[in-house]
Amino acid sequence: MLKKLLDQMATLKRVQNVALLGGVHGNEMSGVFVAQKFMKDPTDITRNSFKTTVLMGNPKAVEKCTRYIDVDLNRQFSKENLNATNIDASYEVQRAREISNALSKDFGSPDVVLDMHNTTANMGNCFIIQDKQQVLSLHLINYIVKKAIHKAPAHILCVSNPKYTYNCSRCLAPNGIGLELGPQPQGVLLAELFQRMQELVINSMDFFEAFNSGATSDSFQADVYNIMEKVDFPRDSDGNITAMIHPRLQDKDWEALNPGDPIFLTFNGKTIGYDGKETMFPVFINEASYYEKHLAFWLTKKETFNVPAIKVQ
Numbered sequence: 001m002l003k004k005l006l007d008q009m010a011t012l013k014r015v016q017n018v019a020l021l022g023g024v025h026g027n028e029m030s031g032v033f034v035a036q037k038f039m040k041d042p043t044d045i046t047r048n049s050f051k052t053t054v055l056m057g058n059p060k061a062v063e064k065c066t067r068y069i070d071v072d073l074n075r076q077f078s079k080e081n082l083n084a085t086n087i088d089a090s091y092e093v094q095r096a097r098e099i100s101n102a103l104s105k106d107f108g109s110p111d112v113v114l115d116m117h118n119t120t121a122n123m124g125n126c127f128i129i130q131d132k133q134q135v136l137s138l139h140l141i142n143y144i145v146k147k148a149i150h151k152a153p154a155h156i157l158c159v160s161n162p163k164y165t166y167n168c169s170r171c172l173a174p175n176g177i178g179l180e181l182g183p184q185p186q187g188v189l190l191a192e193l194f195q196r197m198q199e200l201v202i203n204s205m206d207f208f209e210a211f212n213s214g215a216t217s218d219s220f221q222a223d224v225y226n227i228m229e230k231v232d233f234p235r236d237s238d239g240n241i242t243a244m245i246h247p248r249l250q251d252k253d254w255e256a257l258n259p260g261d262p263i264f265l266t267f268n269g270k271t272i273g274y275d276g277k278e279t280m281f282p283v284f285i286n287e288a289s290y291y292e293k294h295l296a297f298w299l300t301k302k303e304t305f306n307v308p309a310i311k312v313q
């Protein structure tokens, strides 16, 4: 029995280098202000057993309170962009290189990236991971969700679908996690979301410190939502949208969407139903920054699986 339990225990490398990013999108204010606070005084996020680096992702966009200057920074972390040396690259490609260099100078690539974002959608506390093999990330999320005093519905979104992966800043680390807190309008700072974000970050540091000092984390069942499909707004031949998110879908992120359920409402008041064959879980419904990406919401499927216990190597 004991042997079986030991077999299920994963031993993982100690955490040496944690990166905390805010303002990768300059108008997502919880991350901007939490990063600013900890850049000024890192006491609350400093621990003995690892180094934490706090960076403002896109300072020029933060100054202008806009998502980006030239292009979306959170799509620019491709190997080609990071390895190229051309000086005529867009501001965000240059920032991606600077961020990557700053984070890799001490230890090679960071072990963990916590990338703080906000969404205008009713996403609660959403944790975005690249794949389900991020065992340390899953334990971290489990810990910080349970420990939070400032509660909100919490879900894990997995973007391993090769059709929809993108070169984001969290991809700089094997344990990259996007913290997507909502709903919050762009350019607006809500105290409740600031407190939620700050608490998740501080508790993350406690988790890594305990992990490094030898604390084991028990196995548990995780629910993960896998991205399956992108849904755009209905459009006319000129590319203009011809319908809005249906009022009955608005704010229903993470809730089951069944075939036939209303998803859009035309400007003439006609309801358009979901024409898929199976139940899905929509997320990022009506996210403001996705209009330019031709994206009304994502469809996800829920998966439950067992995460093994972990301890440090």
Ligand SMILES: [Zn+2]
Binding pocket: 024, 025, 028, 117, 118
């Ligand atoms: Zn963002």
